[in-house]
Amino acid sequence: MGDTLSYFLMAWLDPSLLMLTAIGTLAGIYVGAIPGLSVTMATSILISFTFSWDVNDALALIVGIYTGGVYGGSRTAIMLNIPGAPSSVATSFDGYPLAQQGEAGRAIGLSTVMSVIGGLLGTLVLASVAPFLADMALEFAPRDYFLIAALGLLLVGSLAAESLSRGIFAAAMGAVIGLVGLDPVTADPRFTLGSMQLMGGIHYVVVMIGMFGVAEAFFQLHQLNAKPVRQKVDKIIPSLRLVLKYLPLSIRTSLIGVIVGALPGTGGDIASLFAYDHAKRSVKNPSKPFGQGAYEGLVAPETANNAAVGGAYVPMLTLGMPGDAVTAIIIGALIIHGLNPGPMLMIQTPHIFWFTVGNLVLANIFLLIFGLTGIKIFAKVVELPKAILIPLILVLCVVGSYSLNSSMTQVYWMLGFGLLGYFMKIFRFQMGPVILGVILGPLMDQTYRQAMSSVGDDSGAFLLSLVTNPLSLVLTIAVVLLLLSNTPLKRVFRRRGQA
């Protein structure tokens, strides 16, 4: 117990570790806020950078970057409708409308507090039931991931506000974009149109930057001369009453975040969309209708994506298996530093676990401090004349997509998706389902084929396997229920009745 406490407090008591966590968190916020600069990228650069450092220093810095980065994406999502990362896509649904109503400051304040609550709850779960949660995560067979992907794609029902068919179309199109490239199983080219550049696929961040960033920039060119919305900069820090009001919701969405984050193969991007959907279904009287600036629509994704950080550490620290791309890199870092990230990590180097837990708590405290300072200046960004803002957004989009892998091809694609997004926006298609498809399409394809191979390509056995295993049965029931609640049948009948 004494050991545990001293490991936990290691980063708190050592000034240099404290500094590194703080620097990491601050840097992470800005890395995360810039579309195209991802936490994954920042950590992988840091690994080479921190090679000669002490391993604890490197880990402290990475925990900070990770925590700050996941939160940072919400900044641009709220202010400019350009999510800094896929895990903040859901944040833009209600965050941006809030900024347009002059509440950018309040939205950022609320999302900061909620991110911290999510982050702390995620860490709490990590600290208390990590081994249990890891064993549970192992129970998920390919067919269960397939069902999760199906559940995720059914969220289209709540993301596509006015027209379900448009949502389905957009999601399927997104899934096609996600599948472009060499098939991971047979190495057959899919939708590459014979191009070598396309064999590597289209990075989903490129789609996101194009469809949100560039399309939005073009759209705003229409309102070039409109007076920018004056931002209210009072009451930025949400009142305790408000926080308590959303506490039950934030606990539920944090749980969604930590579980989805702990599953290897799914992360904060999917978690935040699930959480948004959960909020939309469970909250009967939101502060404003969802999609028009509901606080609940901010609370859910922001708690979930930060809770997913704690979740991602669960399989990494207990099994040596990455929970997401960032923890995969951390595992690489541990190997380079001569540690054995694996099932023996907790036994050979027990301090790593509690050191990380302590560090996560610390990073969340810094997140609260850094997140709540300087909001007034940030909110002013929204007040900049559009004629200045739009060229800047475009440059950021270009640099962001270029830096994904130093290739101009991605930049051209980004602009192409921007134009397509602009057209789709004009004709009332929504961007959310496209991103959903890009993220979940490949997951669904891969897990479906894994599940089919596992039962020897026997469709009957595959369907049977979906209902004979208890875990799969629960997920199947969830899919069916969601399908029924989404089904256009209801609407079709109603329309018939009118006609």
Place this chain on the structure above:
Amino acid sequence: MIKQILATLAVSAGALAAASPALADYPERNVQGIIQWGAGGATDTVARSLTPHVEDALGTSIILNNRPGGTGVIGMNAVMQQPANGYTVLYGAENPQLYPIMGLADFDYSDMTPVNVIGQGLVVIAAPADSQFDSFKDLLDYAHQHPGELRMGGTGAGGLPSTVLAMVNSVDSLDVRNVTFGGDGPGITALLGDHIDFMPLSLAAAQDQIAAGRLKGLAVFTKEKIKELPDTPPITQALPKIESYLPWGPFWAVAVRKDTPDDIVATLSDAYQKGVANEDFQTFLSENGGKSLNLQGEEAEKFLKHWQSVTAWALQKAGGAKVSPEEVGIPKP
């Protein structure tokens, strides 16, 4: 007039003379290192732990950049499209040697100049800890009686498990369901959850899990037992005929574009040779189940050719090649 021309010539000659020492000054700026596999994988980890030592020897920094996708085709293609000036190097794995026969691309390492073959990994066939099989022989016996029932974890066409399976199939018959995962990591996760029955893995990825008793080693892909896994029998115990392929394993290499000037290749080779020889890196390799090779020049080319011919023909024999090795000019071993 003639004077003018002569003067111009003299100036150009002077410029040339001035330019050639500049050439000899390589490297005068950062070098870009492209890793053909994703962050956190074996190739990535090797690249990232080797590079700092090379930077010391080279006297400049090497900026690493992951360009995964298409079994590494994307990363390799990216390097081949940069100028041949030694400022872009490829950190690759064994996969390019199989591109021609898998129909993935029409290039392989022979279309580049190898700078260093860093080292080679070992392969272990692993099963869940509570598996009914205790050795690869048990598994083979079962598979002979129940063909097409066992689930093997794979990483796709041209990946390590499918190559190992092809080698086994070229001397025996092992009919399994091939379940494809995104890499060793997701495959191990599925093994831990009992969702597949076995998977050929790189020793680096599996050894800790086996040591901790969460996975069981059925066979190591070598002629003799290895010190990292003293309890796991060599594959030759179950399949004596496979010996002709051994030793076999994945490897990691650094390469540059073919027409890179010789002196630049020499500078790079020298730096990488020192980097790989570094004590810290050697410790890292041996702790992670890798065998250091540190080959340059002709030796490296010879190694690459030999590896390619052995593997390609084994795949061909097992019917795993899409294009016959003969057709793409790979000689028989």
Place this chain on the structure above:
Amino acid sequence: MSNHPPLKAGERAFNALLLLLSVGVLYEAYQIAGFDLPNSAGAFPILLGVIMIGSMIAILWGQRHHPKPDTRGVLDEARQFIHEHFPLTIVVFSAMAIAYLLLLRPLGFIIATALFLFVSQVYLRRGRFLAALIITAVATGVIYALFKLLFQVYLP
């Protein structure tokens, strides 16, 4: 017949294009592995192609009662579409953006970015040279420092 909102100019053309795209997707998906197996590289893509076509037909079906846009003929509709969604500002700005991408390699990041920021701001704000100059210098500097020096991104 009409409590339905009228269609936007160009909406039918755009939807038709998307339907064409969906058919293209289905064709490409079929090219992957044919109708081979329930578990092939092409199975899921074919399903997606079918879904895209199906949902697009549903969209078009749902619009059959909507009144047509108030235009005379195809040309007029195209004109109205361009007038509504591609006013001069957007066309010029897009051209600048494309020029920026094309110049990025030949001119290098700093010059191309500075040029693009300066010219587009002067154009969009109709003047204000000094402000544009200052913002351009600061923004280019900050972005360059951030990406190149801090994150070691390989800028063109």
